[in-house]
Amino acid sequence: MANEDADRRWSPYDSPAGWVRGLAIAAAVGLFLAFSGAFGTGEAPAARRYPYWVGLLLIGALWGPFVSRLFFRPGEPRKGVWLRVIAVALVLAATLTGVVALATAVVLGERMPLARLPWLFSAVAAISGAMTALNVLISGPRAQDAAPAPAPPKFLERLPLKLRGAEVWAVEAEDHYLRLHTSKGQDLILLRLSDAVDELQGLEGAQVHRSWWVARDAIVDARRNDGRATLTLKDGSEVPVSRTYARELREKGWI
Known part of the structure; x- marks a missing residue:
């Protein structure tokens, strides 16, 4: 029925x-x-x-x-x-x-x-x-x-007040903290990268290194040198791509 x-x-x-x-x-x-x-x-x-x-x-x-x-x-x-x-x-x-x-x-x-x-x-x-x-x-x-609109990624609720409404470009692990790279600047929050990756589901992005998650739209350049790839983001950050994730990124056409 x-x-x-x-x-x-x-x-x-x-x-x-x-x-x-x-x-x-x-x-x-x-x-x-x-x-x-x-x-x-x-x-x-x-x-x-x-x-x-x-x-x-x-x-x-x-x-x-x-x-x-x-x-x-x-x-x-x-x-x-x-x-x-x-x-x-x-x-x-x-x-x-x-x-x-x-x-x-x-x-x-x-x-x-x-x-x-x-x-x-x-x-x-x-x-x-x-x-x-x-x-x-x-x-x-x-x-x-009509199909209901998808809920926004849970991770966006963690953004500090000054970064609310910003585009999340990248998340970088620093010890027990995460450095947020956004269209409104940077800030630190206390969270594990693995938890952040789970909560970022819904945004087009991927983990590219054990210390980095990157949004697809944030990448302005991708280059290879000595068999390794490096991504350049909108804020000028250079992100290394580890071999663990390189194959997946090549299949997606990121590098």
């Missing part, structure tokens, strides 16, 4: 508020189409024209959520959304054209010849597409369907 619920398809109506909004939009559009006498219905008496349009739009609003679930998933990117809107419109037209033809005959007293069914299909598809697009634009994917 948990996996089934996680894979539940999203639609613009996929909440009680969405259903109410969809019905309200349908009723408003139905009133407008009745008032304007759309698609040649202006000759019909208002007492029939208004129930005809509002009723059909409400039927579409009740059926639309089930069709839209076929084409929209939670957290899907916006890419291709209009192709899915078109697909929803075509399915709605295919399933509702007969209903519209019947309503036209019963409510308006106008029988629909078979030769006009393609025209009726295109009219239903156009209205269905416009209604679906309107609901998609208004609703969009729900906030809870």
